[in-house]
Structure formats: structure tokens, C-alpha cells
Amino acid sequence: MIAILKRETTPEQKAHLIDWLKHMNLDVHISDGDEFTVLGLIGDTTRVDMELLNSLEIVESVKRVSEPFKQANRKFHPDDTVVSIGDVKIGGGHFAMIAGPCSVESEEQIIEVAQAVKAAGADILRGGAFKPRTSPYAFQGLKGEGIRMLLEAKQATGLPIITEIMTTRSLDLFEDVDIIQVGARNMQNFDLLQELGKTHKPILLKRGLANTLQELLMSAEYIMSEGNENIILCERGIRTYEHYTRNTLDLSAIPVLHELTHLPVVIDPSHATGKASLVPSMAAAAAAADADGIMIEVHNNPSRALCDGAQSLTPEQFDQVNKKVQKIREAIR
Ligand code: PEP
Numbered sequence: 001m002i003a004i005l006k007r008e009t010t011p012e013q014k015a016h017l018i019d020w021l022k023h024m025n026l027d028v029h030i031s032d033g034d035e036f037t038v039l040g041l042i043g044d045t046t047r048v049d050m051e052l053l054n055s056l057e058i059v060e061s062v063k064r065v066s067e068p069f070k071q072a073n074r075k076f077h078p079d080d081t082v083v084s085i086g087d088v089k090i091g092g093g094h095f096a097m098i099a100g101p102c103s104v105e106s107e108e109q110i111i112e113v114a115q116a117v118k119a120a121g122a123d124i125l126r127g128g129a130f131k132p133r134t135s136p137y138a139f140q141g142l143k144g145e146g147i148r149m150l151l152e153a154k155q156a157t158g159l160p161i162i163t164e165i166m167t168t169r170s171l172d173l174f175e176d177v178d179i180i181q182v183g184a185r186n187m188q189n190f191d192l193l194q195e196l197g198k199t200h201k202p203i204l205l206k207r208g209l210a211n212t213l214q215e216l217l218m219s220a221e222y223i224m225s226e227g228n229e230n231i232i233l234c235e236r237g238i239r240t241y242e243h244y245t246r247n248t249l250d251l252s253a254i255p256v257l258h259e260l261t262h263l264p265v266v267i268d269p270s271h272a273t274g275k276a277s278l279v280p281s282m283a284a285a286a287a288a289a290d291a292d293g294i295m296i297e298v299h300n301n302p303s304r305a306l307c308d309g310a311q312s313l314t315p316e317q318f319d320q321v322n323k324k325v326q327k328i329r330e331a332i333r
């Protein structure tokens with residue numbers, strides 16, 4: 001971190017500031033120029049309140065030269081992280097296709113979809129049991145019953161399962177869940193992230209609707225700082241001024257995150273676009289841009305879905321998409 005001091009700073013003020021910084025266990029490299037004094041702060045600057053430092057009367061500006069995320073940072077961990085879910089692996093050249101309905105609606109529904117997506121080549125079954133809906137009057141999910149049904153579908157097909165958690169209060173229900181999803185709306189629920197950090201479960205962390213990639217990585221850092229390194233990042237579209245699509249899919253998140261972090265990156269083209277007709281091309285683009293996995297909503301009867309029917313593919317459509325994605329992966333290998 002670098003702090004530039006104003007020209008009128010007195011030697012006493014400068015000494016006082018340096019003393020304060022040294023008390024935070026930082027080494028301070030001082031460079032006195034004709035116009036300004038530049039302080040280079042060396043050490044663990046993650047605890048430095050940048051805004052506070054910037055607000056001091058004698059400080060002209062403050063810049064971070066190193067990223068505030070450490071454990072997620074590729075600089076400190078050059079090799080790709082591979083997250084293992086039984087025999088399925090994500091990251092480091094391993095690709096996983098995740099498919100299933102937005103919500104678990106009944107045992108018959110989830111088993112039927114599970115069998116269909118498995119036949120089409122999916123590696124992991126998704127299905128929401130706790131649904132974060134914009135309206136409190138909309139279908140909220142089958143909750144614990146939904147997780148039980150997912151476990152039935154897992155038993156029937158052998159597919160590992162992923163489902164979303166909304167609160168630490170329901171953590172016990174997730175004991176047999178293979179991957180716990182943190183949804184976009186909870187990306188900065190730090191209490192939840194810290195509790196999940198104390199488990200060893202793979203966590204799929206979705207980017208918030210209005211969050212930067214650095215904020216996504218800082219949320220991953222919350223989980224990792226508690227000891228859980230099994231994290232999969234997920235780009236699911238961000239809110240922009242464009243209303244034709246539900247969100248705007250930031251595909252550049254894939255190469256940016258691959259540069260910044262060793263954690264695997266999954267793309268969710270369903271929530272990103274909100275329209276089934278747009279999902280195949282965005283899934284293909286994600287595969288071409290070297291995503292480590294793709295998560296797609298699939299329903300046996302999209303027009304009757306209790307949640308997100310408009311963006312859900314039929315199993316037949318999913319089969320086509322998966323074939324295309326696998327061909328693209330082979331082509332770019
Ligand atoms: C979901 O995956 O069902 C979901 C609610 O996604 P998001 O958090 O990305 O909106």
C-alpha cells in the first residue's frame with residue numbers, strides 16, 4: 001500500500017503518522033520527493049482501514065498495490081485448486097456440468113429431472129430447497145423436505161447434489177449435501193460465510209447482483225480464512241441498465257478470475273439471461289472462454305415450473321447444449 005502525503009505536512013505530523021503505521025506492525029518505506037512524500041507500507045496491510053487513512057488531513061491519496069485477498073490469490077498459490085466431490089472434480093482442467101430445476105417441487109419431479117440430466121451427461125444435480133424469492137408470497141421452496149427429495153434423487157441416480165443455503169440456522173439439514181450453494185443475495189452474508197468456512201464442504205459462491213469481482217474474492221476469503229478452501233466461484237450475471245436480459249452475463253469474469261485466483265469458475269447462463277432461448281449460446285461461450293463448469297436450470301415441464309420456468313431448458317434442450325459444450329471443450333483443449 002502506498003500513501004502520498006500533502007506538501008504542507010510538517011515533520012512532526014509525518015513522524016506521528018509513521019509511528020501510528022508502525023504500531024500496526026507495518027514497515028514504512030519513506031521516499032521524500034521535491035513535491036510529495038510517498039510512504040510505502042510493507043507487511044500485512046489487510047487490516048489497514050484505507051478510508052480512514054485517506055481521510056487524514058495530511059494524506060493526499062492512498063493506493064493498494066497488492067490485492068486484499070490473500071488465500072484466494074493466485075500469486076500465493078499458483079496451481080489451480082481442484083475441488084473434489086466424490087469422483088467429480090472441478091478446476092485444474094476438470095470440467096463439470098451441473099443441471100437441474102430451479103426448485104425441487106416433488107419427489108417425482110426431481111427424480112425424473114435427475115434421471116434425464118444424468119442420461120444427457122450432467123455430472124451434478126442442482127435443485128433449490130430454500131428459495132430466496134423477491135416476493136414473500138412466491139413459492140419459498142420445500143425446505144428440509146426438498147433436501148430429503150434431493151437425497152432420494154441422488155440415491156436413484158448416483159449424481160452428487162448442490163442446493164442453496166440461506167441461513168446458518170439450517171446448516172444441520174445440509175449434512176449430506178455434496179455442495180452448498182451461497183446465492184447471489186447472500187454473497188456478503190459474512191456470518192453465513194464464516195460458518196461455512198468452519199465446515200469442509202465444497203461451497204459454490206455466487207457473485208452478487210451488484211458486486212465486483214474483488215468483492216466476490218473477498219467473500220471467498222471469508223470462507224477460506226476459517227479453514228475451508230473448497231470453493232467454486234460462480235458468475236451468474238450482474239445488474240446493468242440492460243433490461244432485455246434478466247442480468248448481464250459478465251463472461252470476462254472467467255479470464256479475470258483465472259488471472260486473479262486459483263479457485264475454479266463456473267458460469268450460470270440461466271440466471272444471467274433469464275431466457276431459455278439465450279442459454280445455449282451463453283453456455284457455449286462460457287465453455288469457449290474456459291469456464292471450469294456450467295450450471296443450467298432444467299425442468300421436465302418448464303411452462304409448469306414453480307420458479308424460473310422461462311429460463312429453464314427441457315432435458316432434450318439440455319442434451320443438445322451439453323453435446324455442443326463438450327465439443328467446444330475438446331476443440332479448445
Ligand atoms: C439459484 O441458483 O436458484 C439462484 C437463486 O440463483 P442466484 O442466487 O444466482 O439468483
Ligand code: MN
Pocket residue numbers: 102103271297307308
Ligand atoms: Mn432459479
